Structures are given as structure tokens and as C-alpha cells.
Amino acid sequence: MAGRHFLFVPGPTNVPDRIQRSMMVAMEDHRSSRFPELSRALFPGLRRLFRCTEGEAFIFPTTGTGAWEASLANTLSPGDRVLAPRFGQFSHLWIDMMQRLGLDVQVLECEWGSGAPEERIEQALREDREHRIKGVMVVHNETATGVTSDIAGVRRALDAARHPALLYVDSVSGLGSIDLRFTEWGIDLAVAGSQKGLMMPAGLGLVCASPKALEAGRSAGLKRVFFDFADMRRANADGYFPYTPSLPLLYGLRESLAMLEEEGLDNVFERHARLAGGVRAAVHAWGLQTCCREARWHSDTVTAIVVPPQHDARRVIDIAFRRYDLALGAGLSKLAGRVFRIGHLGDLNELMLLGALGGVEMAMADAGIDILAGSGAAAAQSQWRGATARAHARMAPQLALVN
């Protein structure tokens, strides 16, 4: 098809030209005396991205799933009890991994579309008087349902129960797009991947570990080889990796971190919040609902839109893809056919998103869903116009237009 493909799945996201170019490098010796110049600069940048002032960042050649495994395998022992709320496909898959690794998972079943239940977590921890629970695992941004949990609230639950469990946070679709404060929120292990807020291809699994998590690793009995923190720390200390790193991805990461810092993390978060507000205004104008059950959990990186009961969201997704070259996220597992998802994270602005909203409107109308074409795009525009002008005036007053 002529023109640009519209990639609006919640990861992988668009890779900006600047990052694409940075990855077009000739291969070089990853054991050369110059290589540490590249690698050493990445770790402080990564820690700033996680907002980690105490702890260590790790870069594994893997994806978010591998980063999950690294966080577990380096800190827990077979049979350890962990507490994990399940409220979407990714919390489900992480729980499945924990079970397959031989952990004893106490699952808090929640309705899909809700976020981490702080009160139930606190209650479960209070009841665990012998402190058998070694970890609490929460998906920060549940990509399947468009739900962002209150991680600071979960931390408060641990503190209120005076429980020493480690706090594990999956921020695969949050890091670099929505607020995450590793040290301030008392997170012990945070995991992410390169293909979402970092605007890169998949291939890097990023982990941040607190001093308490690193200490837990000394006695952690789960088997680990490829994902061993100790091997990684030893090699990283001199600026190297224990095995062959992906050079293009490391150069891409350097560029991604630079871009996020140039925009300013708070501005990045504000842009995502602003764009997400427009998407939600569009959904409202269409007379549809999002999957997210409470406004406090609305995700600023992905919106899962519920189609009316007699319709199949898969048809909307297929029409959008085949007719309009627009890729939307599918409903996963029990949400298959019931929702489609718009990813609005990474390298994105209002007009790109308006294109996607226009495509969504056409695809829904073509699929026979009774919406007024143009209504969502118009609602998003009115939501954005004032907010975008104010954001620009704040960020670059000298460039702001006068009405």
C-alpha cells in the first residue's frame, strides 16, 4: 500500500528515524578496549529512566518475558510463596511462569479491567504472620486491558502490613511512557522491554534491582545461567557483557535514552497523558466503553475498547488492517473478539493519533457498528487543542504561538 503503515498496537511501537539510523552500525569487537565507552554510559541513563537512585540496572538480550524470568530466577527459591493479583493476560502469563518455575503462587483473582487491589494485598500480607510470602508481583500497566495500577499504593499496602516481601513490578508497557519511580516507590525489581516506551525493536530485556533484591540473590535457589545477575554484574563492572551483546540494540538504546532525556521524562509522561485523554474522549463520543473499570486505572499508553455485544472486534481489526493499513491490538485470551486496543505510546503525536482514530472510525462503520464517523476524531481534537497549546507554552515559551 502507498503511504505509511499505521502501527497502533501497544508494542512494538514506531521506531523514530533517529533511532533507526543509530542502529545502522558496522559490527565491532565487543571485547575491544573502546567498547566500555558505549556500554558504561547506558547504565546511568537506564537508572535515571527507572528513577532508580539505589540499585542496579541490567540489560539482557531478551524480551519482557525474559526480563520476568531474570527477576524471579535471581531472587527466589523453589517452593517460595509469592502473592500476585491476576487481572489481565500479562499478569496471567507472569503467574504461569512463576508456577512453572516451581513457585507457590497465591493468586488474587480480580476482574479483568481492574487494577492491583491494594486492600486485598494488604490483607493477605497481614494474614501471613510468618512472612512466608517472599514477593508481591504486580503488572504496572496491564497491556491487555488498558489498566495502570497504583504502584505507590501497593507499596503503602506492604508498608502498612509491615511485610518484608520484595515488590516486583512489570512495567513492560509503562517504562518511558508513564510515571515509574523505582526508588521512591520502594520497588525491588522492575522489568521492561525495549519495544514499547523506548521506541526500539524488541530484543532488550531491562531489569532494575534494589540492594535488597541483590542481597536476596545470594541465597536464591532457582536455577539460572543465561540470566544470572552475578555473571552480568561481574562483566558489566568492566563495561562488558558475559556473552555477545546486540550492538545495534545497544546503540539504539543510547539514542532512545538521549531522546527521552531531551524531551524530559515529565514532558514525555504529560504527552502520553494528553494523547490518552483524547483517545478516551473519542471512545466516549462513539458511545462505547473502555475495558478499564475505574477512571483511576485508565492507562495512558493503551486503550482497550469494548465493541457492542452483537459485534466481533476481530472484524474491526481485520478491516482496519486490510483496508486502511492500520494495525490495532487484538483482544487477548478471554477478551478475544470483545475488545480492540489502540496503543498510544512511544514516538507519537496528536496528528498521528488522529489518523488512527479516523481509521478506527472507518473500520467500525464498515463493520456495521453504529457510530458517527468523525465524532471521535472531533472529540479528541477539542480535547487536545487547548491542552497541547498549554503544554507547548510551558515547554518552549519562546516558540509558543499567540492566538
Ligand code: PLP
Ligand atoms: N508484560 C507486559 C505488560 C506486556 O505488555 C508484554 C508484552 O506485550 C510482556 C510482559 C511480555 O513481553 P515480551 O513480549 O517482550 O516478551
